[in-house]
Amino acid sequence: xxxxxxxxxxxxxxxxxxxxxxxxxxxxxxxxxxxxxxxxxxxxxxxxxxxxxxxxxxxxxxxxxxxxxxxxxxxxxxxxxxxxxxxxxxxxxxxxxxxxxxxxxxxxxxxxxxxxxxxxxxxxxxxxxxxxxxxxxxxxxxxxxxxxxxxxxxxxxxxxxxxxxxxxxxxxxxxxxxxxxxxxxxxxxxxxxxxxxxxxxxxxxxxxxxxxxxxxxx
Amino acid sequence: xxxxxxxxxxxxxxxxxxxxxxxxxxxxxxxxxxxxxxxxxxxxxxxxxxxxxxxxxxxxxxxxxxxxxxxxxxxxxxxxxxxxxxxxxxxxxxxxxxxxxxxxxxxxxxxxxxxxxxxxxxxxxxxxxxxxxxxxxxxxxxxxxxxxxxxxxxxxxxxxxxxxxxxxxxxxxxxxxxxxxxxxxxxxxxxxxxxxxxxxxxxxxxxxxxxxxxxxxx
Amino acid sequence: xxxxxxxxxxxxxxxxxxxxxxxxxxxxxxxxxxxxxxxxxxxxxxxxxxxxxxxxxxxxxxxxxxxxxxxxxxxxxxxxxxxxxxxxxxxxxxxxxxxxxxxxxxxxxxxxxxxxxxxxxxxxxxxxxxxxxxxxxxxxxxxxxxxxxxxxxxxxxxxxxxxxxxxxxxxxxxxxxxxxxxxxxxxxxxxxxxxxxxxxxxxxxxxxxxxxxxxxxxxxxxxxxxxxxxx
Amino acid sequence: xxxxxxxxxxxxxxxxxxxxxxxxxxxxxxxxxxxxxxxxxxxxxxxxxxxxxxxxxxxxxxxxxxxxxxxxxxxxxxxxxxxxxxxxxxxxxxxxxxxxxxxxxxxxxxxxxxxxxxxxxxxxxxxxxxxxxxxxxxxxxxxxxxxxxxxxxxxxxxxxxxxxxxxxxxxxxxxxxxxxxxxxxxxxxxxxxxxxxxxxxxxxxxxxxxxxxxxxxxxxxxxxxxxxxxx
Numbered sequence: 001x002x003x004x005x006x007x008x009x010x011x012x013x014x015x016x017x018x019x020x021x022x023x024x025x026x027x028x029x030x031x032x033x034x035x036x037x038x039x040x041x042x043x044x045x046x047x048x049x050x051x052x053x054x055x056x057x058x059x060x061x062x063x064x065x066x067x068x069x070x071x072x073x074x075x076x077x078x079x080x081x082x083x084x085x086x087x088x089x090x091x092x093x094x095x096x097x098x099x100x101x102x103x104x105x106x107x108x109x110x111x112x113x114x115x116x117x118x119x120x121x122x123x124x125x126x127x128x129x130x131x132x133x134x135x136x137x138x139x140x141x142x143x144x145x146x147x148x149x150x151x152x153x154x155x156x157x158x159x160x161x162x163x164x165x166x167x168x169x170x171x172x173x174x175x176x177x178x179x180x181x182x183x184x185x186x187x188x189x190x191x192x193x194x195x196x197x198x199x200x201x202x203x204x205x206x207x208x209x210x211x212x213x214x215x216x217x218x
Numbered sequence: 219x220x221x222x223x224x225x226x227x228x229x230x231x232x233x234x235x236x237x238x239x240x241x242x243x244x245x246x247x248x249x250x251x252x253x254x255x256x257x258x259x260x261x262x263x264x265x266x267x268x269x270x271x272x273x274x275x276x277x278x279x280x281x282x283x284x285x286x287x288x289x290x291x292x293x294x295x296x297x298x299x300x301x302x303x304x305x306x307x308x309x310x311x312x313x314x315x316x317x318x319x320x321x322x323x324x325x326x327x328x329x330x331x332x333x334x335x336x337x338x339x340x341x342x343x344x345x346x347x348x349x350x351x352x353x354x355x356x357x358x359x360x361x362x363x364x365x366x367x368x369x370x371x372x373x374x375x376x377x378x379x380x381x382x383x384x385x386x387x388x389x390x391x392x393x394x395x396x397x398x399x400x401x402x403x404x405x406x407x408x409x410x411x412x413x414x415x416x417x418x419x420x421x422x423x424x425x426x427x428x429x430x431x432x433x434x435x436x
Numbered sequence: 437x438x439x440x441x442x443x444x445x446x447x448x449x450x451x452x453x454x455x456x457x458x459x460x461x462x463x464x465x466x467x468x469x470x471x472x473x474x475x476x477x478x479x480x481x482x483x484x485x486x487x488x489x490x491x492x493x494x495x496x497x498x499x500x501x502x503x504x505x506x507x508x509x510x511x512x513x514x515x516x517x518x519x520x521x522x523x524x525x526x527x528x529x530x531x532x533x534x535x536x537x538x539x540x541x542x543x544x545x546x547x548x549x550x551x552x553x554x555x556x557x558x559x560x561x562x563x564x565x566x567x568x569x570x571x572x573x574x575x576x577x578x579x580x581x582x583x584x585x586x587x588x589x590x591x592x593x594x595x596x597x598x599x600x601x602x603x604x605x606x607x608x609x610x611x612x613x614x615x616x617x618x619x620x621x622x623x624x625x626x627x628x629x630x631x632x633x634x635x636x637x638x639x640x641x642x643x644x645x646x647x648x649x650x651x652x653x654x655x656x657x658x659x660x661x662x663x664x665x666x667x
Numbered sequence: 668x669x670x671x672x673x674x675x676x677x678x679x680x681x682x683x684x685x686x687x688x689x690x691x692x693x694x695x696x697x698x699x700x701x702x703x704x705x706x707x708x709x710x711x712x713x714x715x716x717x718x719x720x721x722x723x724x725x726x727x728x729x730x731x732x733x734x735x736x737x738x739x740x741x742x743x744x745x746x747x748x749x750x751x752x753x754x755x756x757x758x759x760x761x762x763x764x765x766x767x768x769x770x771x772x773x774x775x776x777x778x779x780x781x782x783x784x785x786x787x788x789x790x791x792x793x794x795x796x797x798x799x800x801x802x803x804x805x806x807x808x809x810x811x812x813x814x815x816x817x818x819x820x821x822x823x824x825x826x827x828x829x830x831x832x833x834x835x836x837x838x839x840x841x842x843x844x845x846x847x848x849x850x851x852x853x854x855x856x857x858x859x860x861x862x863x864x865x866x867x868x869x870x871x872x873x874x875x876x877x878x879x880x881x882x883x884x885x886x887x888x889x890x891x892x893x894x895x896x897x898x
Binding site for chain 1: 692693694695696718741742743744745746751761763764765766767768769770771773774786787788790791792793823833834835836837838839840841842843870889890891892895896
Binding site for chain 4: 552554578603604635636639
């Protein structure tokens, strides 16, 4: 199983039956493919869909039906379409149970940075700030380190924040970590790696109480 | 023609083709019966109707279709139903061309009092304040005097105001008067009465420049 | 997730002392069945938010006449002499707002905001000096959001997931209240499988609805009121 | 009152220097035909308000690439490298807002209000100290209403009176902008007689629509974009 699939496979287990879930651009949108076809979940897309589902087959694509990432998607029975004010009313009034979201950086206090790299990347804000601040539960999906091998899981974020103290859980290709009042607690290790090796790859201090090594699953 | 019919008949002439009009509770709601069946107007009702029309025949009444006065009404092709926030968005964003409204008192500055008589009558505000303040043109329909013969057209309102300086025109059973920077100007006299007699029945000072006696129309 | 409940279970979720928004403008859109069950169960000290007070013997007037209501936040109760009497006797606190301001205060809560800046009735007796804000060179009235623990709404059609569609003049305050309240209890004349309402025609999305009650039939409350038929 | 106009006449109502809201989130709901006519007519110094910048060579990106746009008020332009380059070169002022805040600022204008109190991004770098308000013991960010002289919207269906219905993910900002702008120009794929849209299914009421353009056909702009098809 690839590092990406390891994240996605584990992330799919975060989705509680009967819940309403937003899947951010990037890795999170792929989680849907790791859910059973009949799984009882409603996917919210910021552009005005509740009940979005997997991508459409090329011959069945509707040019007027994309998700917020621009992919041509399908919908399930019981879906609804609505305007952007209603879409964000749902978000700000905390009707979403879970948002899975990507990160440039995430830290031990649950701070999230994923919208701007000053001087390098600032395409705008999109729905990220409202989702991060207002969803009941935020799970960050991220590679544990960046392309240069540097930890993305920090003691304190350095980039401009998307929202403060918003993250509940981090799922990386290496581990599942919860943000707690005592900092990051490792709940599962997702690959063949020791506690010490995981800490070595992580800037933030990790606590291993309650962590159990889990198999890859393959 | 009765005093009431004289008001309503004249009021119907205020309705411009192609316009959007709200008709307040009381006399104004009756104006609709003085309009030709195919007249090009959209009647707005605060409870969420654009395109309301005359009252329904008893056998065709729909219990879910009333106007804001509680009457079972019909609708015309091209009507729409919407929620109360949208209904008042139309009002506050000044999409209504004309509101005809009743009055306890109206004065020479265009102030309107029609919502409260302290100690006697205070059933609430309803849509009156927003309609009076935000409709582009306000025409007051009122008997010239109250049941005790006292002028309802005052130099300055004494009752709590619905809205300040909102009235453009007053149509009473006796005359059509415009609110101008110079006070009330009589535009038409609707019955067999002299200028002096009209002034005698009116607390506010009237200007007769431009006024022409009109026949009853019957 | 199916949200269907019995009417008894749904209304039992409301404790005494709760703040309850109730849809409807006059009869249309008033959830008479849910209200009648609330009368039967007898919760007290309620704060109600509704456009009007219905008419004597009907709808929320029953709750008020029955002494279950402490306070009513509304716009106009002119059609209900009984409630006016109860108010004048000091047995009911009544707070009046302009109708569209009430609607917008409710929607503001539903949008997860906290208030809005208005120019309606700025210099009226309904505006207190402490409601006024000078901001960027202009004076506004700050209208705060109106939240509630519960909303009772009436829909023409629903699906089992809780999507709602209203009919005709029965839309009014219902979708706004469904956005605003923590727990939204909907009654519907017709409840179908998911997909029975085309996705563009859903007025209240399932995300806003907590519990759904399918009405077995419409009582006379919902019918044409003879005394409103003009000849 | 019939609102049908030729596309030339409708767009000619927009002067250079105007502020124009433009519906759409990505492709769906973008009024490509109205935009293309605005490119053809060449009005300049425009301030545009749109969720995104479309993609290079399409929609409002054409207006920006063509030098007709002074300022863009938006939420995210990540799918348009060309517009990012123009922004970075200093040839376009770009003002970013959180997406739902942009939507709500527009709706606030449409509701005839002047601003709203929010807690979104209170302590973020996008919030200036002068945006903060201490009110009744709590700190809010004041988000002011966003008005415009014009809105260009895309509807699936219209009637000749100007009632509009949108389809699928093409609703997005369109009904909000239709409420907010002084003059609303709608394009529609299908224009029928009054009554062709059931009254409960009207998304934008005729009161909000000024001019209506019936599209003879949909250009390729409206189709599936091959580079977004993932395999």
